Amino acid sequence: MIFLLLAALLATDPPPAEQLIRTAITARKAQDDRRWKFTFREDQENYQVDKNGKLIPSNTHTFDNIMLEGDNYRKLILIDGKPLDAKTQKKVDQDLEKARAERRGHKALSITRSVSLADLDHLEKLFDNKVAGSETALGRDAWRVESEPKSAYKPESKQESEALATHRVTWFDKEEGVELKEHIVFLRAMNGFQPGSEFDTEYNKFSDAWLVERFTMRIDFKALAVIHAKAETRYRYYDYKRFTVDVKITTQLR
Numbered sequence: 001m002i003f004l005l006l007a008a009l010l011a012t013d014p015p016p017a018e019q020l021i022r023t024a025i026t027a028r029k030a031q032d033d034r035r036w037k038f039t040f041r042e043d044q045e046n047y048q049v050d051k052n053g054k055l056i057p058s059n060t061h062t063f064d065n066i067m068l069e070g071d072n073y074r075k076l077i078l079i080d081g082k083p084l085d086a087k088t089q090k091k092v093d094q095d096l097e098k099a100r101a102e103r104r105g106h107k108a109l110s111i112t113r114s115v116s117l118a119d120l121d122h123l124e125k126l127f128d129n130k131v132a133g134s135e136t137a138l139g140r141d142a143w144r145v146e147s148e149p150k151s152a153y154k155p156e157s158k159q160e161s162e163a164l165a166t167h168r169v170t171w172f173d174k175e176e177g178v179e180l181k182e183h184i185v186f187l188r189a190m191n192g193f194q195p196g197s198e199f200d201t202e203y204n205k206f207s208d209a210w211l212v213e214r215f216t217m218r219i220d221f222k223a224l225a226v227i228h229a230k231a232e233t234r235y236r237y238y239d240y241k242r243f244t245v246d247v248k249i250t251t252q253l254r
Helices: 002-009 019-032 086-104 120-126 160-165
Strands: 037-049 054-069 071-077 126-138 140-151 166-173 178-187 199-208 209-223 228-241
Touching: 002 199, 019 120, 019 126, 019 140, 019 166, 037 071, 054 086, 054 228, 071 178, 086 126, 120 126, 120 160, 120 166, 126 166, 140 178
Parallel strands: none
Antiparallel strands: 037 054, 037 228, 054 071, 126 140, 140 166, 166 178, 178 199, 199 209, 209 228
């Protein structure tokens, strides 16, 4: 089935946007079904934005995303390219051991997200999608799809309400049908993020897997009546290694 969909994507005329979306979902599901897990390194560059819109470097953090008790764990290893001081290193080590103990005890770890934006499989439900043309994205031939929130749609959850506050552009690879790049811009205020705040995600192929390589947030954030900040944060993910575990099972007959 996926081969027929990919053949359609390679045709001269643009395929329907829904077909591009479904093909990308199918490709992602096929990859997810392999249940691959990866370790990788992550650089996080933080910038403040002054009143003239100029970026002022704040700091850079580097993390090792390792496997801890069967799942990914994000461990700080460098600040501004330098090893951690003794106090920070002690705190990092304590947090790691606490997480290890919680995972061994099967305690749920709390993860906080300011905005939980919908994924590819929500595009058809929440957005009106159209193919806006053929472009080169990240050095590859791609179809550009513009997505506007459906004006008459009534959100069924907080996640859907958050997604409907955005406009999206998605680039789909013509050769493999996968999502190459996504641009999200806020059309109205949501959870503190002001109109014009942007999220950009870029994917790349590492060995046989398509994984996130870069993620950038350019935000205008307001909270209560006293907090107003403009900032940009850039994430780069690299040095992906597939994590494998050799398991040996010995059966003793009695």
